[in-house]
Amino acid sequence: MANVKCNPDLVRERAKCSFDVNELIHLIDGGENATKEKRHFEETIFSVKELQDAVPEEYLSHKDRYENAVRKATILRDVCREYMKKYNYKPNRFRVGHGVFKDVSPFLLHDGMFVATIIGQGTPEQQAEWLPKAENMQIIGTYAQTELGHGSFIRGLETRATYDPKTEEFILNNATLSSFKWWPGGLGSTVNHCIVVAQLFINGKSYGIQPFIVQIRDLNTHKPLPGVKVGEIGPKMGFQTANNGFLGFENFRIPRMNMLMKNAQVLKDGTFVKGMNEKLTYGTMVMVRVGIVGDCSLNTSLAATIAVRYSAVRHQSKIKAKEPEVQILDYVTQQHKLFIAIASSHVFRNVYSWLSKSYLNVMKDLAQGKQDHLPELHATACCLKAVCSRDAGSVVEECRLACGGHGYMTSSNLPLVYGFTIATVTYEGEQTVLLLQTARYLVKAWLAALQGKVLAPSVSYLSDWLKNDNVRWQNTPEGIVKGFQHVAAGKVKAAYDTIQKYIKLGKDYEDAWNLASVQLMKASEAHSRSILCEVSWGEVIRTSASPNLLQVLKQLAQLYLVYWTLETSGDFLVYSNISKDDIAILREKYEELLAAIRPNAVGLVDAFDLRDEILHSTLGSYDGRVYERLMEEALKSPLNQESVNASFHKYLKPLMEKAKL
């Protein structure tokens, strides 16, 4: 990239960077070698001509766009397969996926949830049967859980799997419209198999929801099998190429061994054998929620790179009347909009890495029959997924708005990035629903703290606060982290007290919970923010990097802490010992941090190392040829391929002629 002829502003920006951009790239990737491997892989993918679109996708019809996405998905699969064989390298398909599809691959659910559920929910025998076929794409699948009538409340799912001991089969049925599966990615026209989450019935008795692996289309003709009704759900806000679909069954029979039985089993005679914990059936969702935190880091870095580079190139208005128009990045309000995006991406990455380790530890424990840490993992993954996805959506939208009118152009790619980022707020557990899951855990933890019990590490601050809620405020990163814990503890206590108040007024627990649920949700958010602050600050101070880089990483981490303290200063005034003077000091600190980060802004986004092919943006490319690219892309419009459009003769001319009469 270094030899590309760049916009002079970007050249100047790069020259003033105070740290070694390559050092940060290696740090993000996990080492110099990892960067080399990543770049070699990406070079290979993006040099495949067939993966490059001649016409921007947005000009294609819904159908052509889908077919083009499937075409590219299959080529990408082949290239990856060869590459993995040759180099024994497991690539990050999500990163290149943004480049290849711009939007979402119709195989996303195959990779992200179908294969993962076979691994997580299948017995060794079932894995041996299905996994090789799924991994080498002999079968293509998705994860079909949500229905028209139920998504959040999965115990309310209506699809039925009724066991027939005579034939040793399950009979799948969707008797009502609301029971139809609705949303699964790839289901519309791509997949031939599904994980179907259905209510198990044996001898008229319900045994809760269980996962079943179901073939829905003929492998040769791709026709839906008899008894299967399947189709696509139509255009959405984003995810246009994900091929989300609907599905219903009518007396559709599958063999007994198609119930994934790692956790619970149905024996031949219809005996149901309960698993260690029925919530393990929800395991794939926990894994994906962890992954989404990492995805939030990637999505945020895409938007930050586009908006920061554009802001360095774009000149508009003046700060001083007699001086030239400035780069819009010099407006402190612009820095306020954008630097939190850079900082958030680093925070999400660090927290993702921490959360993934917890996830893997809990999986190891579960394999040995230990489930003590599962509730903590579930609670932590829920609130982090909810808050990170919401933050990422807001950050991406702020970056788009920060690009003014050009940010509204599809060719900036910011509308698409927003489309797939904001979807993460809803899928894999709607944000409020997940925050309230964490709130259940927090309320229990609070009760345990009141009883003097030892709490799990992520909530131990509740006990500390109970012992001493009068800690002096300190304007240091550690002091701010403590402050976030005080806010969280104060909010948990207030929500708990509110529940108790309603119970004393004669409400039952469930109604009291609902009445207090705004507070519970806010407590959960505050708990999540305290984890984000504590973990990300902790990771940064433990980072081994050169002094110059470490200084910049600390500035970003501090920016995150100070930004969120100021954003939630009302909470700090209520629940911590912060004073108005402390807030004034933090405001000053915030301005200092923006100024300190300013010279490194372009270097910092360069360090995300997102190739132009991944960014897909007229505004964000490495060379900064913004106006040239905007014009080049505009000229690709089909309306610009003709000097006069047929509508002139058909409609406009007759209209004008009528007006003459």
Ligand SMILES: CCCCCCCCCCCCCCC/C=C/C(=O)SCCNC(=O)CCNC(=O)[C@H](O)C(C)(C)COP(=O)(O)OP(=O)(O)OC[C@H]1O[C@@H](n2cnc3c(N)ncnc32)[C@H](O)[C@@H]1OP(=O)(O)O
């Ligand atoms: C740089 C790296 C990038 C990497 C990127 C990787 C990205 C990966 C992407 C992969 C592909 C992504 C594409 C995805 C597309 C979208 C897919 C989907 O959306 S699939 C459908 C997802 N659906 C949901 O998430 C539904 C949400 N609802 C639920 O999870 C549940 O209904 C509920 C948890 C909200 C409630 O369940 P319910 O049974 O009603 O439980 P209770 O409320 O009664 O709680 C009982 C008890 O159980 C505990 N619990 C609940 N869930 C779990 C769990 N999963 N694990 C452990 N424990 C759980 C809960 O805490 C309660 O405990 P208690 O002690 O009683 O308080």
Ligand SMILES: Cc1cc2nc3c(=O)[nH]c(=O)nc-3n(C[C@H](O)[C@H](O)[C@H](O)COP(=O)(O)OP(=O)(O)OC[C@H]3O[C@@H](n4cnc5c(N)ncnc54)[C@H](O)[C@@H]3O)c2cc1C
């Ligand atoms: C782009 C996209 C891709 C998807 N892909 C898949 C897929 O591949 N497979 C699949 O199975 N599903 C998929 N889904 C479905 C997704 O998982 C659900 O839409 C999601 O879990 C939310 O459920 P819902 O739609 O029922 O929302 P609802 O629960 O109906 O939410 C509507 C409102 O009700 C509120 N609400 C609901 N319950 C409660 C409660 N207990 N307390 C307080 N408030 C509540 C919510 O907070 C929200 O404000 C996808 C969805 C999207 C948008």
